[in-house]
Amino acid sequence: MSTLLTHSEYVAIAKSLTLPQNAFINNGYRPAISGKTFDTTNPATGDLLTQVAACNTEDVDLAVEKAREAFDDGRWSRLAPAQRKEILIRLSKLLADNIHELAVLESLDSGKTIQDCEMVDLPDTIACIKWHAEAIDKLYDQVSPASDDHIAMIVRQAIGVVGLVLPWNFPLLMLAWKIGPALAAGCSVVIKPAEETSLSALRVAELARDAGLPAGVLNIVTGTGVDVGEPIGRHPDIDMVSFTGSTETGRRFLKYSAESNLKEVVLEMGGKNPCIVMDDAEDLDVVASHVVNGAFWNMGENCSASSRLIVHKDIKDSLLDKIKAHLREWKVGDPLNPDTRVGPLVSKEHYSKVSGYVQQAASDNILVGGKSSNGTHIEPTIVESSGSDDPLCNEEIFGPVLSVITISSFDEAISIANNTPYGLSAALFTANGKRALRGARALNAGTVTINSFGEGDVSTPFGGFKQSGFGGRDKSIHAHDQYTQLKTIWIDLSDNEIESVS
Numbered sequence: 001m002s003t004l005l006t007h008s009e010y011v012a013i014a015k016s017l018t019l020p021q022n023a024f025i026n027n028g029y030r031p032a033i034s035g036k037t038f039d040t041t042n043p044a045t046g047d048l049l050t051q052v053a054a055c056n057t058e059d060v061d062l063a064v065e066k067a068r069e070a071f072d073d074g075r076w077s078r079l080a081p082a083q084r085k086e087i088l089i090r091l092s093k094l095l096a097d098n099i100h101e102l103a104v105l106e107s108l109d110s111g112k113t114i115q116d117c118e119m120v121d122l123p124d125t126i127a128c129i130k131w132h133a134e135a136i137d138k139l140y141d142q143v144s145p146a147s148d149d150h151i152a153m154i155v156r157q158a159i160g161v162v163g164l165v166l167p168w169n170f171p172l173l174m175l176a177w178k179i180g181p182a183l184a185a186g187c188s189v190v191i192k193p194a195e196e197t198s199l200s201a202l203r204v205a206e207l208a209r210d211a212g213l214p215a216g217v218l219n220i221v222t223g224t225g226v227d228v229g230e231p232i233g234r235h236p237d238i239d240m241v242s243f244t245g246s247t248e249t250g251r252r253f254l255k256y257s258a259e260s261n262l263k264e265v266v267l268e269m270g271g272k273n274p275c276i277v278m279d280d281a282e283d284l285d286v287v288a289s290h291v292v293n294g295a296f297w298n299m300g301e302n303c304s305a306s307s308r309l310i311v312h313k314d315i316k317d318s319l320l321d322k323i324k325a326h327l328r329e330w331k332v333g334d335p336l337n338p339d340t341r342v343g344p345l346v347s348k349e350h351y352s353k354v355s356g357y358v359q360q361a362a363s364d365n366i367l368v369g370g371k372s373s374n375g376t377h378i379e380p381t382i383v384e385s386s387g388s389d390d391p392l393c394n395e396e397i398f399g400p401v402l403s404v405i406t407i408s409s410f411d412e413a414i415s416i417a418n419n420t421p422y423g424l425s426a427a428l429f430t431a432n433g434k435r436a437l438r439g440a441r442a443l444n445a446g447t448v449t450i451n452s453f454g455e456g457d458v459s460t461p462f463g464g465f466k467q468s469g470f471g472g473r474d475k476s477i478h479a480h481d482q483y484t485q486l487k488t489i490w491i492d493l494s495d496n497e498i499e500s501v502s
């Protein structure tokens with residue numbers, strides 16, 4: 001964990017930063033081949049931060065060519081795992097050495113609060129790179145139980161050149177969730193950060209080079225989804241794409257793959273995650289702190305946000321009173337102030353989308369909040385459900401908006417919780433052990449937390465059921481599966497001259 005500095009120290013760091021602008025290909029920064037740029041702004045103020053290379057297909061082609069050269073000549077892919085480990089651990093140390101600078105860069109570009117950047121995003125990013133680095137020289141291949149006349153080895157090989165298409169809500173952490181296992185496995189990567197938040201990834205690329213990552217292994221191509229994301233999805237020489245973002249864009253990657261080289265696709269997508277609080281939940285004050293964190297952490301711009309509170313009628317009023325008390329401590333304001341818990345939304349467009357949802361709610365149904373300011377911030381808002389068709393209860397808002405649904409039985413709670421096309425995460429608060437375990441089984445979600453809100457740690461897989469996920473998991477040793485493929489090596493030991501193929 002990092003140590004928080006003062007507001008004025010963060011402002012001073014912000015003023016002193018040299019902001020990266022160019023794409024990063026073959027271990028060097030370079031402008032887009034077209035020479036075009038796009039503006040990136042500070043979501044808290046609307047001020048221009050800098051202009052970033054607006055890349056397109058030509059830049060993607062160049063990055064893939066360099067990534068392929070690096071993969072095929074083995075400068076990274078064929079290093080001993082222990083050698084890759086050393087370089088990645090050096091990267092994690094360089095990230096730690098530059099933690100305040102990276103936290104400020106992340107906060108300036110995304111609107112995330114400096115408190116979260118320093119206490120969550122950066123420490124988790126560093127831990128993730130280190131964990132996958134440490135893991136890679138402790139993984140063994142397998143020998144199958146074949147007959148005495150054969151030895152059959154089952155080995156994992158790096159999949160090749162991978163495209164990593166990232167969202168804006170956790171720019172560095174999602175980068176780490178993907179490059180950690182991909183680089184540890186020996187892949188070369190072509191990364192597309194979200195256009196709202198390109199800067200921290202560009203700075204990490206330079207640190208990766210300083211750590212000793214060979215040229216061509218890590219490339220960053222900046223630009224829009226259409227200009228860069230789609231060419232990555234359709235590229236014939238990319239072996240696999242790992243994507244985090246909306247379900248709508250995730251679907252497109254399946255289409256790109258089907259229409260190009262059938263590259264493997266792993267998708268981590270949206271959620272409308274339930275948080276069930278039963279009447280036997282212990283210590284409603286603690287429950288309230290988890291509910292607030294689950295719904296409003298990172299401005300609710302979180303695919304695993306608990307955005308539906310499904311609460312038993314007998315405790316609803318007392319829980320809401322405690323939630324309101326906790327929210328008094330959630331200061332809305334300048335994300336560079338370490339006391340701020342709620343910063344601006346990531347962009348004006350996203351602000352308009354989220355405030356549109358809040359405006360749809362009848363004023364009688366708004367239990368808490370509902371106010372927005374300057375076209376940037378929306379205060380934590382709690383809305384009573386207006387029924388099963390309520391869009392606020394069914395659609396991913398991706399903002400600080402919590403819908404409340406009242407239930408009178410456990411079975412009703414589970415049924416409502418599962419009544420969604422999504423299945424990313426779910427939380428259940430109950431002191432009844434059997435109920436907790438039955439609920440954990442019954443909830444259709446990739447992560448179920450009992451008596452807490454969370455995503456586990458780097459050792460636990462993260463991904464969704466149903467329309468929240470496809471093809472694999474981020475984090476944990478299971479994340480390595482997506483960046484490797486299985487090969488059978490069948491060795492004949494028999495005296496037969498021609499072996500039967502059966």
Ligand SMILES: NC(=O)C1=CN([C@@H]2O[C@H](COP(=O)(O)OP(=O)(O)OC[C@H]3O[C@@H](n4cnc5c(N)ncnc54)[C@H](O)[C@@H]3O)[C@@H](O)[C@H]2O)C=CC1
Nearest residue numbers: 166167193194224225229230245246249269270303396398
């Ligand atoms: N699961 C998650 O963590 C995230 C979910 N979302 C959800 O998606 C909504 C829309 O946010 P967006 O930023 O527009 O998400 P998005 O899914 O459009 O963007 C995610 C990434 O995909 C790229 N992309 C966009 N369109 C593309 C295309 N046609 N082909 C290839 N790549 C493309 C973007 O440039 C970005 O790098 C949010 O309001 C939220 O509901 C957004 C970001 C992260």
Ligand code: BAL
Nearest residue numbers: 169170244302303304
């Ligand atoms: N909650 C981390 C993953 C995501 O929001 O995309």
